[in-house]
Amino acid sequence: MGRWEPDARGRLAKAALELYGERGYEQTTVAEIARRAGLTERTFFRHYADKREVLFGGPPPSLQDLFVRAIVEAPPATTPIDALALGLDAASEMFVDRRDFARKRQAVITANAELQERELIKLASMSAALADALRARGVPEPAASLTAEAGVAVFKVGFERWVAPGEQREMAPLMRESLDALKAVTAGGQAP
């Protein structure tokens, strides 16, 4: 191990996002990211496996871990949809004060088909983990899978609203609002 670099991980992430934004994700090398951050490539690889992991590998606990844990730890009598709401709250907490980073990250991902695929895989994996957690609570199929898919749908739509230009509300209320909108729609609301 080399000497300790204060917040090397955060500096690398910041440098990477700047460069992805300036020159494009494909055109940026790990060497350039390390140089911009004032660190060595070796330090980069102590924190991230590759340049894609800067976008997808946050420090633990992951979004999925937080989401799942909230569902696992919900009081026994909690309905599936209320357990989901607790999961969305927990997921939202990790994004507090991270909107600027999230917006830059989103712009990089939107510009690159391979990264969009990676994002879809991440969400599919989250859905499978949520369904597992719900089944472990005794929720039968297909309710468990449908609740999990609904959770990912609400997260996706709520996240898009949260990173939208000009949006200033925090993530948690936007997630709750999206969940309420889904409830209203499935109850037959929003007639034209």
Next chain:
Amino acid sequence: MGRWEPDARGRLAKAALELYGERGYEQTTVAEIARRAGLTERTFFRHYADKREVLFGGPPPSLQDLFVRAIVEAPPATTPIDALALGLDAASEMFVDRRDFARKRQAVITANAELQERELIKLASMSAALADALRARGVPEPAASLTAEAGVAVFKVGFERWVAPGEQREMAPLMRESLDALKAVTAGGQAP
């Protein structure tokens, strides 16, 4: 154009699925598929761009087209969720008598990460198209995107049930049942 081959497209699809199942998707070549079907490579390429398109490129109209069209053509007063139900019905129609093919296709896709990604992209694209169709009907955001995501979630879960071993019910009632299960869950049902 070469001479007309009776049901060349169907014979190629059948041969491809057999070979993907026997040797694996990666190990199968277009030449082998054509040979097994008793046709030429040239005939293969008149029907499919590559061996992946056998799994993803059905003849028009596509699943997405049928799903979207049903939503576009739903009577004006139809609620978003009822328009979605009409879309699921229309989507189900194209799978009548295709369960054997769908099961073999599913087994190939499940065994291959790249094909699973392609499937996720196809579903994400379908969700975007459904949201467009709902917005065109005057459904506001975030209701349009959430209804679209819910539609894809129900389709995904309903489809998995339909191809499950031993399942004999038709797709349309399984989709309706999945949609009803989603409605029940979002209404606070399925308490443990």
